[in-house]
Amino acid sequence: RKEVEQDPGPFNVPEGATVAFNCTYSNSASQSFFWYRQDCRKEPKLLMSVYSSGNEDGRFTAQLNRASQYISLLIRDSKLSDSATYLCVVNRMEYGNKLVFGAGTILRVKS
Amino acid sequence: GAGVSQSPRYKVAKRGQDVALRCDPISGHVSLFWYQQALGQGPEFLTYFQNEAQLDKSGLPSDRFFAERPEGSVSTLKIQRTQQEDSAVYLCASKRGFDEQYFGPGTRLTVT
Secondary structure, eight states: OOSEEEOOOOEEEETTOOEEEEEEEOOTTEEEEEEEEEOTTSOOEEEEEEOTTOEEETTEEEEEETTTTEEEEEEOSOOGGGOEEEEEEEEESSGGGOEEEOOOEEEEEEO | OOOOEEEOSEEEEOTTOOEEEEEEOOTTOOEEEEEEEOTTSOOEEEEEEETTEEEEOTTOOSTTEEEEOTTSSOEEEEESSOOGGGOEEEEEEEESTTSOOEEOOOEEEEEO
């Protein structure tokens, strides 16, 4: 079983839709949590950190449930430019705080 | 400012050849990471440097993989006797302190 599990999708949604991605992690020692975005044939880029209190950045809302070891990302009013792979990431406080990535969820927003 | 750069961007190697992949981190970034990303998967950790010290190499898949960062700046990932299963994108990332990791564009390695 992988340490970070995500539904691979693809999620095909129309512009303007609200879409939610979920992720679970198995290592309770995980300390920090993130969503990264990766466009086709590009490097991953940090979308947002995830906090237990929940946090919002514009159309994006992230939530962490430590008890259930569950992370979510909600995208409201989807844009064509949101089409990408969304990677759920945890950070273990070992040497250097290496990142552990899920396999990613593909989002396709269509007009 | 300049981001993380990697070279070459694409590399085709015949099975059994040795390859060397280079990473230039952001200036002043103490920490440097290498990740391997297979098609359809997320990046997987290979190794970590703090300055010139390789503090974690637990992700290197075999003893054919070797990484170095002799002067605490540029790093090289070397793969000896490449195999088809080594075909992947190799990503380098750097960071300063507890900041986020910044990724380079990757080197796409194809072993034929």
